[in-house]
Amino acid sequence: MLLHSSWGPELKWLCNPVLSCHSCVLSWFACPIGVFVHYAGYHVFPYLAVGTILLLGVLFGRLFCGWVCPFGFLQDLLHKIPSKKFTLPKWTNNIKYLVLVGMVFLIPFLLGERTAYSFCRVCPASAIQVTMPDIISTRFQSIDIATVVKLAILVGVLVLVIFSSRAFCKTMCPIGAMMAPLNLVSFWIVKPPKNCISCAKCDRACPTDVSPSSRISEGIPANRTLDCVVCHDCQPPCPQKNESSDT
Amino acid sequence: MKPPVYPKALIIMALVAALALLVVGIVRGHKVYDADAEEIGLVAFHRISDRQLVIDATFGGVARRAEKLYSTYDRTQPRGKQACPT
Numbered sequence: 001m002l003l004h005s006s007w008g009p010e011l012k013w014l015c016n017p018v019l020s021c022h023s024c025v026l027s028w029f030a031c032p033i034g035v036f037v038h039y040a041g042y043h044v045f046p047y048l049a050v051g052t053i054l055l056l057g058v059l060f061g062r063l064f065c066g067w068v069c070p071f072g073f074l075q076d077l078l079h080k081i082p083s084k085k086f087t088l089p090k091w092t093n094n095i096k097y098l099v100l101v102g103m104v105f106l107i108p109f110l111l112g113e114r115t116a117y118s119f120c121r122v123c124p125a126s127a128i129q130v131t132m133p134d135i136i137s138t139r140f141q142s143i144d145i146a147t148v149v150k151l152a153i154l155v156g157v158l159v160l161v162i163f164s165s166r167a168f169c170k171t172m173c174p175i176g177a178m179m180a181p182l183n184l185v186s187f188w189i190v191k192p193p194k195n196c197i198s199c200a201k202c203d204r205a206c207p208t209d210v211s212p213s214s215r216i217s218e219g220i221p222a223n224r225t226l227d228c229v230v231c232h233d234c235q236p237p238c239p240q241k242n243e244s245s246d247t
Numbered sequence: 248m249k250p251p252v253y254p255k256a257l258i259i260m261a262l263v264a265a266l267a268l269l270v271v272g273i274v275r276g277h278k279v280y281d282a283d284a285e286e287i288g289l290v291a292f293h294r295i296s297d298r299q300l301v302i303d304a305t306f307g308g309v310a311r312r313a314e315k316l317y318s319t320y321d322r323t324q325p326r327g328k329q330a331c332p333t
């Protein structure tokens with residue numbers, strides 16, 4: 001709600017590293033993916049956008065993924081629906097890097113910013129925030145092949161996350177792909193407890209299945225891994241949690 | 248396998264790189280030609296900041312044609328909130 005409201009400021013020069021479409025006229029911030037797609041089409045290096053994302057990432061890592069991203073929040077809600085749960089294979093975590101390089105940079109660079117094959121054309125957040133309201137406001141007159149594909153991807157992602165926690169974040173999100181390496185150098189850390197007893201309760205609580213216990217037992221912050229969304233869910237179940245504090 | 252612990256120097260380098268990119272982004276400008284520049288035989292353009300180009304990128308306010316950037320709207324008129332065509 002806060003990211004899209006008519007009474008808010010328009011700070012669309014500022015890239016907010018979450019999946020929230022700036023195509024909505026009410027959005028306060030710019031989506032970095034949309035900006036990078038356009039800059040790739042312009043053949044211009046996005047110094048300001050990259051600098052903003054890099055600064056936020058160095059300061060906070062993927063904290064925005066865990067605490068700000070509305071699409072991540074939607075995934076968390078859907079995953080609470082009772083069903084059989086499973087974890088996707090680890091190799092699927094690499095798909096998002098291909099999405100980032102291909103659909104955000106390479107394809108728009110080669111085919112222009114308005115290409116039908118950029119990530120913006122299939123973004124599920126955009127499908128919810130822009131495409132569906134547009135379909136309703138035009139009384140279904142704006143439906144075409146591209147719209148159908150976009151909505152099909154949205155439905156597929158929403159169904160998948162019911163069964164696999166944060167599946168989109170781990171496997172497809174290009175913002176996650178950009179921010180992931182910055183988890184390894186961010187100032188923000190999830191401090192490990194001083195005397196880990198290797199009970200693995202943190203592993204069971206982790207929504208992205210990144211095995212925080214493997215780092216915590218070595219005294220390394222839990223978020224020092226690519227796919228941690230810095231949600232801090234690994235901390236409450238820890239029986240030793242009173243011996244640690246966040247930065 | 249024990250994950251690598253990155254030295255503070257790498258973190259500081261990343262921070263310096265971010266700040267350097269921000270400074271360049273704040274300082275640099277872009278030449279954007281008016282939409283009808285070719286039609287009337289004049290080469291009219293605006294020099295806009297990178298910040299303005301980011302804003303324009305959110306609603307397709309700039310398009311690239313023949314190695315040049317062109318505005319898709321009249322920059323001399325007040326601009327309301329607009330939606331990105333992608």
